[in-house]
Amino acid sequence: MTSADVITALQRIFDDVLLTPVTLTHDLSANDVEEWDSLVHISLVVAVEKEFNIKFRVGEVETTGNIGQFAELISRRLKGH
Amino acid sequence: MVLPEQLPLTFIDQTSTAVLKDLLRERNPLFWQHLVKRSEKPGDFRDLLLLSTLRRRATALSLEDSRVKADIRVAMVGGYSLFPLQELVEHFLVVSGFNPTLFIGSYDNYVSEMTDPGSDLHAFAPQVVIVIPANRRSKYLGRISDPPSLAREQALADASQLLAICTELHERTRAEILLANFLPPAGFDPGPYRVRTAGSDWTFRKLVNLELGLNAPPCVHICDLEFLAFRRGGLAVFDDRAWFESKQPCSADFLVDIAQEITSVVKSLKSGPKKVLVVDLDNTLWGGVIGDDGIEGIELGDTSPRGEAFKSFQKYILSLHDRGVLLAVCSKNDYERAIEPFHDHPEMVLRLEHFVSFKANWEPKSDNIRAIAADLGLGLDSVVFVDDNPAEIDLVRQLAEEVTAIHLGPDPATFVRRLEDSRLFEPHSITEDDARRTDQYRQEGARAALTASATDITACLAAFNMTAEIRPFRRVDVPRIAQLINKSNQFNLTTRRRTEAEVSALIGDPDIVAFSIRLADHYGDYGLIAVVIARIAAAGVLDIDTWLMSCRVLKRQVEEFTMNELVRLAAARSCHQIHGIYLPTAKNSMVRDLYPQLGFQLASAAEAKVDYVLDVASYQPRSTMISITEPL
Numbered sequence: 096m097t098s099a100d101v102i103t104a105l106q107r108i109f110d111d112v113l114l115t116p117v118t119l120t121h122d123l124s125a126n127d128v129e130e131w132d133s134l135v136h137i138s139l140v141v142a143v144e145k146e147f148n149i150k151f152r153v154g155e156v157e158t159t160g161n162i163g164q165f166a167e168l169i170s171r172r173l174k175g176h
Numbered sequence: 177m178v179l180p181e182q183l184p185l186t187f188i189d190q191t192s193t194a195v196l197k198d199l200l201r202e203r204n205p206l207f208w209q210h211l212v213k214r215s216e217k218p219g220d221f222r223d224l225l226l227l228s229t230l231r232r233r234a235t236a237l238s239l240e241d242s243r244v245k246a247d248i249r250v251a252m253v254g255g256y257s258l259f260p261l262q263e264l265v266e267h268f269l270v271v272s273g274f275n276p277t278l279f280i281g282s283y284d285n286y287v288s289e290m291t292d293p294g295s296d297l298h299a300f301a302p303q304v305v306i307v308i309p310a311n312r313r314s315k316y317l318g319r320i321s322d323p324p325s326l327a328r329e330q331a332l333a334d335a336s337q338l339l340a341i342c343t344e345l346h347e348r349t350r351a352e353i354l355l356a357n358f359l360p361p362a363g364f365d366p367g368p369y370r371v372r373t374a375g376s377d378w379t380f381r382k383l384v385n386l387e388l389g390l391n392a393p394p395c396v397h398i399c400d401l402e403f404l405a406f407r408r409g410g411l412a413v414f415d416d417r418a419w420f421e422s423k424q425p426c427s428a429d430f431l432v433d434i435a436q437e438i439t440s441v442v443k444s445l446k447s448g449p450k451k452v453l454v455v456d457l458d459n460t461l462w463g464g465v466i467g468d469d470g471i472e473g474i475e476l477g478d479t480s481p482r483g484e485a486f487k488s489f490q491k492y493i494l495s496l497h498d499r500g501v502l503l504a505v506c507s508k509n510d511y512e513r514a515i516e517p518f519h520d521h522p523e524m525v526l527r528l529e530h531f532v533s534f535k536a537n538w539e540p541k542s543d544n545i546r547a548i549a550a551d552l553g554l555g556l557d558s559v560v561f562v563d564d565n566p567a568e569i570d571l572v573r574q575l576a577e578e579v580t581a582i583h584l585g586p587d588p589a590t591f592v593r594r595l596e597d598s599r600l601f602e603p604h605s606i607t608e609d610d611a612r613r614t615d616q617y618r619q620e621g622a623r624a625a626l627t628a629s630a631t632d633i634t635a636c637l638a639a640f641n642m643t644a645e646i647r648p649f650r651r652v653d654v655p656r657i658a659q660l661i662n663k664s665n666q667f668n669l670t671t672r673r674r675t676e677a678e679v680s681a682l683i684g685d686p687d688i689v690a691f692s693i694r695l696a697d698h699y700g701d702y703g704l705i706a707v708v709i710a711r712i713a714a715a716g717v718l719d720i721d722t723w724l725m726s727c728r729v730l731k732r733q734v735e736e737f738t739m740n741e742l743v744r745l746a747a748a749r750s751c752h753q754i755h756g757i758y759l760p761t762a763k764n765s766m767v768r769d770l771y772p773q774l775g776f777q778l779a780s781a782a783e784a785k786v787d788y789v790l791d792v793a794s795y796q797p798r799s800t801m802i803s804i805t806e807p808l
Contacts, residue, residue: 112226114197114233130229137260138225141428145222153417 096173098166101147105166108142121163149173193223196230205240212243215271218436221428225260228267245275246446251302251351253281253289255310257423264435265306272439283423284310290345302349304445306399306438308356308425309338314384320366320375327374328383335387339396346395352445354438355392356399357385359426362410397441404433440599450580450600451554453496454545456563457507457514457536460584460591461493461526462486467513472652477523478703479655485588490525492592496601497530502552504533506544506561511536522653522694523703541568542575560600562591637733637801640697644734644802646741649683649690656704657692660724665763668724669756669770687712689745693738695729695802705729706738710745710754718742718751730766736798739774743795754790755779774798 096104106119113130117123125131131139140156143149149172159165196214199207211231218224234241252258252265258280269276279300281289286307289297297305314334316327342353358381370376374383385402392398405413408430418424426434458465463475463482475483497503503526507514514536518528528534533551535544541561549556556578563569569583582598584591595601649657658676665671682688693706706729709722720742725734746754756771760783772778775795776788 111193112222112229114200114230134225134260134263135229137428138222138229141220141222141225145220151417153420157421 096170098163098170101166101169101173102162104146105143105162105169108139108146112138112142119162121166122161124161143169147173193226193230196227200230200234200237200239203237203239205242207234207239208241208243212271215267218432221264221432224264224267224432224435228263231267231270243273245270245273247277248274248442248446249277249279249301249303250306250442251279251281251297251300251304252306252308253286253297254306254308254356254425255284255286255313256308256425257283258308261425261431261435264431265438268435268439269442272443274442287341290341293348298349302351304354304442305345305349305351306354306356307342308399308434309358311359311381311425314358314381315377316375316380318375320373322373322375324374327380331374331380331383332387335384335391339388339391339393342396343393353396354399354441355388355396356401356434357388359401359405359413360410362405362414397445399434399437399441401434401437404437405430408433444602449602450501450560451558452502452504452532452549452552452560453493453601454504454506454548454559454561454579455493456561456565456568457505457509459564459588460562461490462517462521463588466517467509471516471521472654474517474521476517476521477656479659482588483523485591487523487525489588489591492595494525494530497526499601499603501601503531504548505531505535506541506548507536508538508541509536520652523656525701540571540575542572542579545572545576545579560598562595634801640732640801642695642697642732642802643805644696644737645694645805646691647694649679649692651680651683653692653704654679654683657707660704660707660726661722664724664726665761666727666766667730668722668761668764669720669767670722670759671761671764672722674722682709689718689742689749691741691745693734693741695732695734702726702729706734708738708742710742712749712751713755716750716752718746718749718754720754720756723756733798733800733802735770736774737800737802739795740797740800743790743792743797746792752792754792756788756790758786758788759784760786 102119102121109119110116112135113128115130117128117130125136140151144151147169149169151168151172155168156165159168196207196210199210207230211227211234215224215227218227248269250265250269252262262278262280266276266278279297279302281297286309289295290305290307292298316322316330318326318330338355342355345351346353360378360381366376370378374380382402385400389398389400413426413430415424415427418427424431455461458467461476463486464473466474476486477483478487493503505514511534515528515534517524518526533548535548537544541563545559545561546556549559556576559579561569561572561579561581562584563572563581564584564586566583569581572579572581580598580600582594584594647653654676658674658679661672661674661679682690689708689710689712691708692704694704695702695706705726707722707724708720710718710720713719723738725738742754754776756776758768758771760768771788771790774790776790779787779789781787
């Protein structure tokens, strides 16, 4: 799965969690989305782990700064390294 | 999409998130009703957070909420980051009809917040304080190899100290304190040795929890995390990453359990348990329809898995009755047919005397339930109604809104669970708790006495208060008798099988002496457990064709009791001799010596058949600890 594929899959998860739909782009970050507060953030991380069946390592999600980096992290975990 | 207005109320709990989102976009006030229903059975953490987010959005939009809500000031303090737990607690409180104001203590500062009268916690003037102490600090400080008494002492001291802090806080603030207990770890270390020492975290925390629960004063309510963790499963409870990253007490999904439990305890502080349970009959207390199937056709009791499930549901209802819940019947039936099983069915656990009201008629159930409540002088809001029929549940929900109507569904195996999960009959007021404590005390005493005298089997059996009921064969017992005949292998002298029709044919046969025995003791009812079929073969001679017994009641003197009855019947039929045979099989060696032990003489022995004979006049009745009850 490329990070573009991952973003497509992420879009579904965001649509599910957010009330106002947001189109995901590589550069989008939490600051750009009013609804995306710390609570929604927890919800998103939990949802992503379940949907992709991956487990993030300790501390790594907070190092990603935007959707593109988040998607890259997901594809790394999907490849198992 | 189906408009929510058209959704039957019963199906609201299946409201999808999409429907909730639409209702919110339309600013439809029905949103709240659906949100409340949907939050009763939350899925996982993610699901609940989404519901909570929708709720906050609705509040921000000032979407009109017509529900009457009670203001409550709730503080949460603990050895963890309490975000997002507070969010979940707030959500459950709001959907449960509260209007909460929350105070959240700072991370791991709970001891000084609770003990310093000048703290922000005190200034907040809470009505309820939720305390989640740091699990990691509940540790035995000595060596793991120390004698258990040392760890026990520390467990008591730790618990007492925590309870003292809670009590002082209560005395200063008048707040009710909700204290979470400790989570025993789910890791393997130190292996099976963990239970052989009181110093392991596993054993030590359980000891502390016991002391907390047993010593908590009335103002301290234990939020039993140990139980909740057991219920969910230890591996699903802990999440080390969540601790390292954000100082969470546990996994996200377990936060949902904690928040739900907290809310349930807070609710119980404000309103007592329900007082009345109204039950349907057909397919609720028994399988089938009494009006169609008749007393011999309904499924109830140990002859079938379904019958067993219904019986077990009745036992649960009886336990509610014994706890003080009033029972009533509300069924669409002819009264005369409906009461029949209560009088005559041997497997009925519930009897008419357990009910304060019995409505079996063809009037709408909502009218009957109103009448029941009025007769008892109770409000409809203290009534719970259970039925297997979704249509009846729906009607009651619409026509008697204040009644809590629980749909039991199609599978009797899940009935107990459904009623339990409603948590509507959990006792919690202090007087009730006191009463229960007395009971438990009595049981404890009785059990201890039993153990003390367990070496003396007769004394032990005497304490069982065994009662037995002897009956000639009768139609209603035929299925169970046939089942025992065809299933029993071990305590079975001849292993002769018979169909239900063949068993039925024995009833009324003048040459047949056949009876069954039911046994009960103070631990419970064992049901029909023994069967004897004998035939008057020649003048004055009674042949035992079949003698079998359920192994569940082995060594309870039922053998001797049965023999006494057999001899009594033989004498009554002018028989001077009883013939018994033992047909050995691979499984029935346990009864090989039964006849000689009961005083029979060996007549002839072959490999496939051993004959015994007993002179009736020479038989000395065996004394047993079983008393005979008169059949109903």
